[in-house]
Amino acid sequence: MKKYKLRTDLPSGEKKFTVDYRAELNPQQFQAATHLTGPHLVIAGAGSGKTRTLIFRVAFLVESGIDPGSILLLTFTRRAAQEMMRRAASMLDDRCSRVSGGTFHSFANFILRKYAQAVGFSSQFTIVDRGDAEDIIQMIRTDLGFGSSNKRFPKKGTINDVISRAVNKCLPLDRVLMDDYPQFAAILPDIEKIAGQYRNYKQAKGIMDYDDLLIYLHRLLKEQAEIRKHISHTYRYIMVDEFQDTNRLQAEISALLASEHGNIMAVGDDSQSIYSFRGADFRNIMDFPSLFPGTVITTLEQNYRSTRPILDLTNAIIENAHEKYSKKLFSFIDGQGKPVFLESLSEEEQAAFVAQRILEIREEGVPLDRIAVLFRASWHANELELELKNRGIPYVKYGGLKFTEAAHIKDVLAFMRVVYNPLDEIAWRRVLPLMEGIGPTYATRIAAAVVTAGGELDALIGPEFTNKKFSENLHKLYKALSHLRQPGISPAEQLQKVIVFYTPFFTIHYDDYRRREDDLDSLLRISNRYQTLEHLLTDMVLDPLDGSQVGVKPADKDEEKLVLSTIHSAKGLEWHSVFIIHLVDGYFPSAQSIAREEEVEEERRLFYVAATRAQRNLYLLVPDLETRAWGYYQSYGHLISQPSRFIAEIKNLSDLVEYWAIEPEVSQPF
């Protein structure tokens, strides 16, 4: 039978558009932005105006008369989605802010809150972060008696990682174990047992971890045809940003969402795939056309971000990638200086140089928040942070440990969690041992009593727990929590009361509580945004707070700050001047990636991502790090630090960079 598609969505020729798309966009961008139906793949090089194109497409769809509510924008962070919607709204009008957008995880949360029953969950499920997931696994592991006799049993983090990888790559556990953890292949049955119990535990307690959000959304769409059709008809125009960093499961979800109409646009760059540790596979982007027959492909190759000298270098970096990439970026922006290359600094010198140079750039009129220092791993910036503090240079740091993962924040949120869901055993086991006299054993016992009582707090003051050292505290806890559960108290008020209750325990528990105090205030300020406890708790997991939102006192909100960021967190952003520090083999690429070719390849792409963030100035710094690092270049007990292989492998480096050196014993070296 011949299938004939009615193209009712196309704009009629007469329609007046308020935005002049042809003038604002280059021909490729125009094609991408105004192509309405069918599968479309946009390969967008770094700085090629990818975000701009997406924003114009949102505007174009809306101007074409398409209901904004039927547009779904899946992005890598929620911030990115909000930013795009905001910009689209400012270009056109408020209709654009009715577009649905967010991460795969937040979208899954949104859908599952409605349809959880269809996959065997209550809509009241709790979402747990990685730390909580590991705690559950640990509990199960101890229950099963694994590990106490066998020294070579993987840690909770590793077990979680194996299970998660299997999920995200849609592979069986044994495959993941063989491929990534051959040393644990022998205990496959044990891990399978833990994985099974973990799954059951979560189901029984109404808990979902990050992966479950995707798993159950996928299952819902796959097994419930009616619901799938309904959802697919609701979201008739789907856009997926950063498609190179989606994993197999997310790709399948995308396909299911588009199953009724095939209107899906994927945007991405195969040379910027940096999330394989999370199961992402850049081949996803290559496979897109076969997943969606009839795909139109557009390639954006003109770079509007960086000067030519910077682009010459970044092209040279990616040139060494083993996989062939389909494009070569060009730029018409002239720039005076080549990227600066500075070798053989001590770590202190590196920090001093960065700080001093940043101040000079600011003198030239570049605001601090247009300057960034990028690094492979969060702790690489430690020395620099010290230097910045000494010099009084304000900065925000992105990446690394999240604010919400700090112990004292988790404590406070655990109180909130038991208020929301008294069956949340994991939260109880965090709250209870804060009290003197309660250790793991009693915490488990008391938590179990509450769960058995169906969540009745009366269990806390049961006869079992009277006349104990901790009875009085437990009674106070009971009173405080009962009070908090009364209806009509806002999350911020609840949090305020929790903090009052928590403070005496907090000051005993943490020697450094003074350093942590401010965080509680920050959390309190943030909680004001929320109407419901469910919302607050969900957001803390799905959108953990990071540098930008923490410790911002109203007074210094306007103060511009230097940006320190892991490269992963710098994705999609750009700065006038960029410093990449710690370009030393073993640090970047990181030592644990060196043994595997595909991981080294990913690290190179990571370096590429870092370097392509720069608009005008790029500084590459290679400090001399004698200590630390683990063994790769170890000889006679000393480590010889080598510049990153990604620098060393560039053949005509001397043509591409300007060499600088620190002049010793001169008061004004620059």
Next chain:
DNA sequence: TAGTGAGAGGTTTTT
């Protein structure tokens, strides 16, 4: 059974 202190082992990146 809670709380402490020594020692060892693994060390990234994020929703």
Next chain:
DNA sequence: CCTCTCACTA
């Protein structure tokens, strides 16, 4: 460097 484990004491 920081977290986890284990063993010891109260």
